[in-house]
Structures are given as C-alpha cells and as structure tokens.
Amino acid sequence: MAATCVIGLQWGDEAKGKLVDLLAPRNDIVVRYQGGANAGHTVVCGSEVYKLHHIPSGILSSQITNVIAPGVVIEPNMLIKEIEGLEARGIEPRKNLIISERAHVVMPWHFVEDKATNRAVVAGESIGTTNRGIGPCYRDKVGRTHAMRITDLFSDQLKSKISDTVAAKRHMLSHLAEAADLESLDAEKIHEQCSRWAATLGSLSADTTNFLLDELDAGKRLLMEGAQGSLLDIDHGTYPFVTSSNASGVGVSAGSGVPAKWITNVIGVAKAYSTRVGGGPFPTELLDETGQRIREIGREYGTTTGRPRRCGWFDAVAVRYTARLSGIHYLSLMMMDVLSHFDTIQVCVAYELNGERINRFPCRAEDLRKCKPIYETLPGWNVDVSNVRNLVDFPSNARRYMDRISELISVPIGVLSVGPDREQTIFLI
Numbered sequence: 524m525a526a527t528c529v530i531g532l533q534w535g536d537e538a539k540g541k542l543v544d545l546l547a548p549r550n551d552i553v554v555r556y557q558g559g560a561n562a563g564h565t566v567v568c569g570s571e572v573y574k575l576h577h578i579p580s581g582i583l584s585s586q587i588t589n590v591i592a593p594g595v596v597i598e599p600n601m602l603i604k605e606i607e608g609l610e611a612r613g614i615e616p617r618k619n620l621i622i623s624e625r626a627h628v629v630m631p632w633h634f635v636e637d638k639a640t641n642r643a644v645v646a647g648e649s650i651g652t653t654n655r656g657i658g659p660c661y662r663d664k665v666g667r668t669h670a671m672r673i674t675d676l677f678s679d680q681l682k683s684k685i686s687d688t689v690a691a692k693r694h695m696l697s698h699l700a701e702a703a704d705l706e707s708l709d710a711e712k713i714h715e716q717c718s719r720w721a722a723t724l725g726s727l728s729a730d731t732t733n734f735l736l737d738e739l740d741a742g743k744r745l746l747m748e749g750a751q752g753s754l755l756d757i758d759h760g761t762y763p764f765v766t767s768s769n770a771s772g773v774g775v776s777a778g779s780g781v782p783a784k785w786i787t788n789v790i791g792v793a794k795a796y797s798t799r800v801g802g803g804p805f806p807t808e809l810l811d812e813t814g815q816r817i818r819e820i821g822r823e824y825g826t827t828t829g830r831p832r833r834c835g836w837f838d839a840v841a842v843r844y845t846a847r848l849s850g851i852h853y854l855s856l857m858m859m860d861v862l863s864h865f866d867t868i869q870v871c872v873a874y875e876l877n878g879e880r881i882n883r884f885p886c887r888a889e890d891l892r893k894c895k896p897i898y899e900t901l902p903g904w905n906v907d908v909s910n911v912r913n914l915v916d917f918p919s920n921a922r923r924y925m926d927r928i929s930e931l932i933s934v935p936i937g938v939l940s941v942g943p944d945r946e947q948t949i950f951l952i
C-alpha cells in the first residue's frame with residue numbers, strides 16, 4: 524500500500540489527529556499537505572495530551588519521518604514554539620521533521636489583513652476565521668507578487684523583498700486595518716525576525732516533493748494527514764464559509780506533490796454527530812439544551828481558538844456528499860461515547876428546500892441556510908460505551924445507529940472510536 528489518506532468529512536475537528544497517531548506506526552512517513560496553524564490536532568498518549576498545529580501527528584514516533592509539504596502555509600513563530608514545546612517534553616522533532624522549501628510563510632501582514640477582513644460580513648454573516656492569517660497568505664500565494672516562501676527566508680534579496688512588501692501592504696491595507704496594526708509592520712524588525720526563523724528552520728527545510736517521490740519509488744508507505752474537513756474545502760465546501768485550501772480528499776495530490784496513482788486507501792473521518800466553528804450554514808445545528816449537552820459531554824471547544832463549537836445531529840446528506848467527493852474507502856466513526864446517554868438520537872436523512880425534499884447537498888450557502896433537516900429518529904442506547912473494545916459488545920441500538928449511518932452514506936465503517944485514548948479504538952478492518 525503506497526499512500527493512505529485520512530480526510531475529515533465534516534467541518535473539521537473530527538479527531539483526525541487520533542487516527543493518524545494510531546495509523547502512523549503502520550507507515551514510514553506522515554505528511555501534512557494543506558492548511559496551517561488554523562488546524563489543531565489533538566493526540567492523547569496515556570496521560571499526556573499533545574496539541575499539534577503544523578507538525579504532523581506522527582511526530583511522537585521517532586521511527587517516522589514527518590513532512591510539511593508545499594501546500595501548507597507555515598507561521599514560523601508558532602512552528603518553532605511547537606517544536607520547542609515538544610522538546611521540553613522529551614520529544615526530538617528536529618530528528619524526524621522535514622519542511623518544504625516551497626511552503627508559503629504566513630507573514631505579520633497576513634495577521635493584520637485577516638483581522639481587518641474578518642470583520643467583513645459576507646452573505647449576511649462573518650466567516651469567523653481562526654485569525655491565523657491563513658486566507659491572506661493563500662491569497663498572496665495565488666497572487667504571487669507579494670508571496671513569501673520558506674526558500675525566500677534564505678535568499679540574498681530577503682531584505683529588499685520585505686521592505687517592498689511592507690510598503691505595498693501598508694498602502695493596500697490603509698483603509699482596512701487599524702492604525703496600530705499598520706504601525707506594527709516595521710520592515711527592519713520583520714527582517715530581523717525572518718533571519719531568526721531562517722537560522723532555526725534552515726536545517727529542517729528541503730525539497731520534500733522530490734523526497735516523497737523518491738521514497739515512494741523505494742517502496743515506502745505514506746500517511747497523508749488532512750486538516751480541517753471536506754465541508755470547508757475552498758472549491759467544494761460551503762463557500763464562502765470555508766477555509767482557503769482544498770481540505771477534502773481532492774487536495775492531497777496538489778498539496779503534497781504525490782500523484783494520484785500512489786493513493787491506494789482513503790479513510791473518511793466523521794463524528795457520530797456534527798460540529799462547526801465559525802460562521803456559515805449548519806442545517807442540523809441544535810441551539811437548545813441537547814446541543815449544549817453534546818458540547819459539554821464532547822468537550823467541544825476549539826483546540827486552536829478555544830471557541831465553543833456549534834453542535835448538532837449527524838447530517839447524512841452532507842457526509843454522503845463528502846464521502847463521495849473525497850473518494851473514501853471506509854469510514855472512521857468517532858466520539859460514539861458522547862452519544863451514550865440520549866433516549867433518542869436523530870439523523871438527518873434529507874433536506875426540505877422550498878417545500879421540496881432533496882437528497883443532494885446544495886452548492887449555494889444561501890440554499891443550505893434555507894434547508895430544513897428531515898430527521899429519522901433512532902432509539903438511544905443509554906449505556907456508557909467508552910469501555911467497549913469489540914464490535915459485538917456494543918448495545919444493539921448503538922450497532923443499529925452505526926449500521927444506519929453506514930447505509931446512508933454507502934460506505935462501510937472501518938474504525939470506531941469511543942474516547943480520546945489510543946485504546947478506545949476498535950479497528951474493524
């Protein structure tokens with residue numbers, strides 16, 4: 524098996540980090556290929572909890588090489604903090620981490636721009652970004668004229684590039700950003716900071732594209748770690764309430780440089796219910812006590828921003844769409860334990876839009892906002908399943924729930940998760 528992908532099927536936060544950590548030992552290399560510090564992947568190892576933002580979730584195993592590929596946008600201050608945080612806990616990420624020279628850098632002006640534009644209302648609502656400069660950095664990447672890549676940190680022209688860009692950004696942002704934020708864009712200081720980044724990251728940066736192609740030719744196994752979720756995909760998600768990268772399975776090749784011919788296995792990850800952070804339509808959102816209960820039991824607060832996550836029932840219309848889009852072979856169904864104590868559980872099987880029943884996920888956010896979920900009600904199991912370790916030991920109503928989800932999205936379940944620990948995982952494949 525050449526490359527296995529782990530892809531979120533909802534709006535992110537599906538507990539992909541846990542799955543990647545578990546699958547990593549079966550692979551030689553773990554690759555992050557899109558997104559940046561907007562991601563927050565939690566890995567629990569015994570009593571230790573690790574929160575990773577840029578660094579691939581295979582970093583806890585010293586045998587595994589971890590690659591940050593060109594499609595990721597890197598905020599060096601945060602990446603260095605992450606590296607140092609791991610070192611303080613006895614892990615040695617500098618030994619098994621490689622950063623692409625082609626990856627783009629989130630610069631101080633991107634934070635100013637994100638803050639300034641995040642206030643804007645699009646389609647009646649704010650996007651509610653993570654304020655990590657992600658959108659502005661990707662915007663410059665596509666625009667090219669003001670982009671900064673990791674390789675530029677080592678260039679002789681770094682100083683002039685920074686002063687030109689600072690001048691241009693100050694001009695462009697003069698009507699958008701707050702005066703104090705604009706003042707903070709000091710070319711001299713930014714150049715000093717970049718020189719420090721270069722000194723720290725220099726030994727880690729390399730041509731990861733050729734490295735991965737060589738390793739694949741040599742028979743190595745890759746694990747591709749998706750960030751965010753398919754519904755936040757820039758092209759196929761709930762636009763404009765999305766992130767700025769291809770967060771569905773279609774983004775793997777573009778972001779990593781690994782051609783499709785090597786991708787042999789795609790695992791879709793979904794929670795047994797739904798969550799979303801930030802703005803945008805969310806048909807099954809529960810604004811009542813039940814939503815609050817899911818939030819509290821599931822500890823649904825953002826890893827990156829600490830924001831309370833919006834919670835709701837499982838949306839099979841949305842996940843059927845993303846399972847097809849991401850081309851998944853099987854489903855990893857997470858957080859089954861959170862639904863342990865409900866008398867009944869609802870699953871959205873279709874939407875009602877303008878008086879009509881639809882089974883297709885709409886393309887326009889305005890339409891999705893008008894969709895009313897059509898629910899099927901299933902009996903709850905009212906038993907704590909966090910200690911279950913075999914499929915046969917699940918209460919029959921929990922089995923019924925999983926079978927129905929699998930049937931609705933037309934994909935078999937391959938993994939079940941009943942808690943944050945590694946042991947609380949049941950592999951069915």
Ligand code: IMP
Pocket residue numbers: 534535536561562563650651652653654655656657658750751752755764765766767800801802
């Ligand atoms: P950005 O990626 O910071 O530009 O944010 C765009 C949208 O994606 C916002 O609604 C964020 O809350 C959401 N988002 C970004 N990253 C994540 C993530 O890792 N998990 C969940 N939502 C995310």
